[in-house]
Amino acid sequence: MTGAAVSGAFLESLVRRGLPGVAVLAAAILAGVVIGETPLPFSTAVAVLANHLWEAGHAVDPVDAGIIWHYRMPRTLVAAACGAGLALSGVVLQSLVRNALADPYLLGVSAGASTGAVAVTIMGLGGGLIGISAGAFGGATLAFLLVAALARAAGGGPVQLVLAGIAGSQLFNALTSFFIAKSANAEQARGIMFWLLGNLSGVRWPDVSLALPALAVGFVVCLWFVRAMDAFSFGAESAASLGVPVRRVQVVLIGVATLMTATMVSLVGSIGFVGLVIPHAMRFVVGPRHARLIPAVALAGAVFLIAADVASRLLIPGQVVPIGVVTALVGAPGFALILVRNRRRA
């Protein structure tokens, strides 16, 4: 087969599989924009988007236009990026540590990111969106290294990893509370507590310009390493004997998983279970091979979190339920299912 034929077939399969995905995502984003306390018609939403994207010049009520463009659009985009990013982080961790229960939330990575973000916010170290995200990244990396080291010292089994994750989460949550108690005033504390549970209501365009690049980097790196992640199926040593530079792949992939988690946590707080439930559901649909799993998980994560955000706005009229509460309401039963299924297999 010639190179041109190979890349032709590759492009064709990309279009055939990618287009329906893009369509589903676009529909989800549109739904996220029109559904809300003030329902807006599709036509208005499309008109506003057209005005902004290619200056179509449709006549729209400026209040509606403001709601759609300045509030709902960035909010929905960030929800999609968070969902995809957290779900991808879950797949990466599950593949590399070969543990069905690995997920940024359970392993304490999200808690570490929260601690880092809160520390930077309260202590006023550097401030700003980038500063907070950098703090979150530092905290997340520290948390992962601590949890991984503890799990290893405890014997390295799957149970040890989850237990180490619990210890890590508790430690970093305690640190977060300590920082808040020590330095925040009552108003700040309330705001931070609400943010910690996962909250998209403060999201504006600058957040989008952080979330989308972080996701894009993570997604491309994951796609680049799909074969390496497959090769980890039979363990790290087997991956090495299949030609995977294990150490480098671990550092790069865990690095981007941490980057995505930290960025998303610094923007919207700590949202649990996405990284656990979405990958498992998608393994059912597209199978365990990462070439298909990675795009499927990114798409499903994005759609799931948009839906969760919509639900969080509608669940209690006149009030916004933290999105982390919604994902936990769906995710905890999903987690229980995974536990039961794992037992049956073992």
Next chain:
Amino acid sequence: MRLAATSLGWRAGSRAIVRDVALEVASGEVFGLIGPNGSGKSTLLRLLGGLLPHACGEVRLDGQPLSALSRREIARRIALVEQQADTAEALTVRDAVELGRTPWLSMLAPFGAADAAIVTECLSAVDMLHLEDSAWSTLSGGERQRVHIARALAQRPRLLLLDEPTNHLDIHHQLALLRLVNRLDVTVVVALHDLNQAMSCDRLGVMEGGRLVACGPPAEVLTPDRLASIFRVGATPLRDPADDAMLFRFHCLEA
């Protein structure tokens, strides 16, 4: 592919697991490694595959040191079948064998028809083609072992490292595998426990306490004295009247 190892060693903490092993295997030769449990056979195989960190000594393939090759370049030359490797992923048999093509694939060279043909060929070489769509978790121990061997073959290696490849196989597949290994145009280093099977290797190396204590043609290496001292068994050599091949009948020494 010619394999040469000099002063190979590896320690776990302060304990030396493999000590000062020197070994040469000629191109196309089938070299058997025998020795009691814990004597360091598996560790030596992993050292030969360059898989252990902080190893002493040097391994050369056709004169080229392993340390000068990338992991990917090594995986195109050497395949290892481990003693036990399992997965919780819901892979099919064909998925597992396709993993063997990993070192040959990249973004610009995706999995293609030629790779699929190699996978099919390797599946049928170990008599697993009829189960190619089965889930890994539904396979028996021997079937898993055959899939591992197919995966190693799919790497198209020139040196095959096999760690007790026959220990789960029924007698038919044991003999079929040994015949396959002998026929392949690759260099093979195989750890074995069945000393009668080891007789079919070109040469044998005997491991004891992490050292290679003897090396040579099977009939020279497997002397009654050595079997008594290292393997702690008595052995009566017998001749098969059909082809005059030598084989052993073992009995306990202590009893």
